[in-house]
Amino acid sequence: MPIDAAKALAAEPRSAEITWDHKDIQLYHLGLGAGLPATDPDELRYTLESKLHVLPSFATVAGMGMMGGLSAPGIEVNLAAVLHGGQTIELHRPIPVKGKAVATSKVAAVYDKGKAAILVLRSEVADAEGPLWTSDAQIFVRGEGGFGGDRGPSTRLPAPEGDPDLEVERPVREDQALLYRLSGDWNPLHADPEFAKLAGFDRPILHGLCTYGMTLKAVVDTQLGGDVSRVRGYSTRFAGVVFPGETLRIRMWRTEGRVRATVTAVERDDAPVLADTVVEHA
Structure with missing residues (x-):
């Protein structure tokens, strides 16, 4: 069968060196919509190298393309049947503006949902000073x-x-x-309208991880005083999904040490975009 859970879970973790610098950070932040207004001091911490802070969701793109998460032993799936179901990041310390680290990836879990499987792809990243972050991507594979x-x-949270x-x-x-x-x-x-139509959309859609980063930026800016280290x-x-040109409505609920959030698309009658969203903070 396409997914051999025992083989996937028993496979040796794969490691690769990843690097990044201020240009990667700035490009990522601009991709999230940072920099408006361009001279706003609160935005310059995302866009100006002399004041740069790293939004923790950068962990989802650091070293992107250097490690193939779905190429693990025991996994052979049709990419057209693959959906990104969820994403979790645990920060061990703030991400530096310039870094060289080793990313070690493995299939941490394989779950049987009946008509679909869920793969949990884990990446642990550490530099010479120790662990930086642990990232789990929950991949939903139909059929x-x-x-x-x-x-x-169950990862569903009460409203x-x-x-x-x-x-x-x-x-x-x-x-x-x-x-x-x-x-x-x-x-x-x-990006490609023709490809998007083949996938069932009338136009290209925004990356889910872009919405993920935009939401974290909104929480950091409004609830954490702009302090990414928290x-x-x-x-x-x-x-x-989100379509470029739409507007995100981000609702936030504060409790001790955490912010709950929901994200919807304004122009489509508040269609759900992100759910069960939690930012844990100091």
Whole structure:
């Protein structure tokens, strides 16, 4: 069968060296819509090398393309059946503006959801000073379940109670997917109208991880005083798509040490985009 869970889980982790510098950070931040207004001191910390801070969601693109997550032993799937179901990052310390590190990846879990399988692809990144971050991507593979494996834990969270503490809107530029893909995700689904139609969309869609980064930036800017070093962890479930040119509505609920968030697309009657979203912070 295309997924051999035992083989995938038993495979030796794969390691590769990754590097980044201020240009990679600045490009990533610009891909999230940072820099407007261009001279705003709060935006310059994302765009000006002399003041640069690293948004922790940069972990999802650092070294992009150097490690093939779906090429592990025991996994042979049709990429057209693959969806990014969720993403979690645990920060061990702030990400430096310039870095050289070793990323070690493995299939951490394979879950059987009946009509689909879920792969948890884990990447652990460390530099000479020790661990930097651990990233888990939950990959949903349609048509690959039913092999008798563990169904895995439920990641759904109860809906936040009461009205949000803050609601903000963030516009998605028409060219934002074209800029964001320069950070390493070259899937033509986000740029080529003909390819998007083959995938069932009437036009290219925004990268889910771009929405993920935009949401974290909104939380850091409005709830954490712009201090990226306060972020300890960040998780979400991808609940729907975003089209370039739309507007994100981000609702936030504050509790001790965490911010819950939901993200919807304003122009499509608040269609869900991100759900079960939590930012853990100091």
